[in-house]
Amino acid sequence: MGPHPAVADVRRAVREAMADVPEGGLVLAACSGGADSLALAAALAFVAPRARLRGGLLTVDHQLQPGSAGRAEQVAGLAETLGLQPAEVLTVEVGREGGPEAAARDARYGALSKAADRLGAAAVLLGHTRDDQAETVLLGLARGSGPRSLSGMAAVTGRYRRPFLEIPRATTVAACRALGLVPWDDPHNADPRYTRVRVRTRVLPVLEAELGPGVAEALARTARLARDDADALDAWADRAYQDCALSDIAGSVTLAVEGLRDLPDAVRRRVLRRAAIAAGTPSGALSETHVRAVDRLITHWRGQKAVDLPGGLVAVRRYGTLIVAISPIP
Structure with missing residues (x-):
């Protein structure tokens, strides 16, 4: 008799996500103790030795709740039971920039990246599910974002892998239950002060009730399609940038207007965004309004x-030429 179907699903997803990791490579599961990451860690523990890989675990203590250090130690202790080594607790200080959710995310990824570098990890697995992807797409829609934002989370970003983007949260919960694992329910995941929590607990249920089941799956499919389109446009913009860039140094980028003028709007604006960031504009502060204003220097030139x-x-x-540089430009 084989494993429970949910267990088989999460193991298959992890095995496929690690298919290109060289034999003997170290793969780390980022585990908070919730159902998604717990199922991820258990699947890694099963798959890694059979794939001739090493499996380890990292858990992050954000120090935002009483008892967080003890819970992090429990998660790290579970790694030994599962057979994952190394297992480490990464304690971080969460700042305030960008709001509590963004600040916690930045602190978490910073700690994971440093630990992965130090340990020589080939990959770090993250437990985001199809439901998380659907929430991300809805948040992008609400912000009026473009196709790159609507494409949601990538299955692979550098060393980070997200094996569960095609798997619903219900499957990870069922896998934990079948394996006798007891997840920890983070109170922050039910706190309506957080936008993502409101999307999860209020918006998606209303959409499912009014439009019928399958909304989360449809949103995740939208993310895949948007990512394909965004990747193609980005590749086109990369080539156009190379063709138009007359100079590209820190603090100053010069582009040939003639090469920009006839590009499709979506490609040209990507080139302009890239030029601004290459010159030194912070990417998080560069808005669509900024890019369109620069675009008018190309498409509606009146000596402005x-x-x-x-x-x-x-x-x-x-x-x-279009010059993007530190002010004032000589």
Whole structure:
């Protein structure tokens, strides 16, 4: 008799996510103790030795709740039971920049990356599910974001892998139950002060009730389609940037206007965004409004003045070129 279907599903997803990891490589599961990451850790513990890989576990203590250190130690202790080594607790200080959710995410990923570097890990597995992907797409829609944001989370981002993006949260819960694992329910996951929690507990249930079942699956499918389109446009923009860039140094980028003028809007604006970031504009501060203002220097040129950009930079058109540089431009 084989494993429970949910257990088989999570193991298969982890095995496929690690298919290109060289034999003997170290793969780490980022585990909070919740159902998703717990099922992930258990699947890694089963799959890694059979794939001739080493499996380990990292858990992050954000120090945001009483008893968080003890819970982190329990998760690390579970790794020994599962047969995952090394197992480490990463304690972080969460700042305030960008709000509590973004600050915690930045602190978490920073700690995971440093630990993975130190341990020489080939991959770090994250437990995001199809439901998480659906929430991400809805948040992007609510912000009026473009196709890159609507494409949600990537299955692979550098060393990070997300094996469960095609698996619903119910499957990870069922897998834990079948394996006798007791997940920890983070109170923050039910706190309506967080936008993502409201999407999970209020918005998606209303959509399912009004539109019928399958909304989360449809949103995740939308993310896949949007990612394919965004990847193609980004690749086109990369080639166009190389063709148009006359100079590209820190603090100053110069582009040939002639090469930009006839590009499709979506490609040209990607080139302009890349130029601004390459010159030194903080990517998180660069809005669509900024990019469109720079775009008008190409498409609706009337001799207008320079466009101010975040980070103390400006974009100005001169003698058939677009210069993005630290202000003031000589």
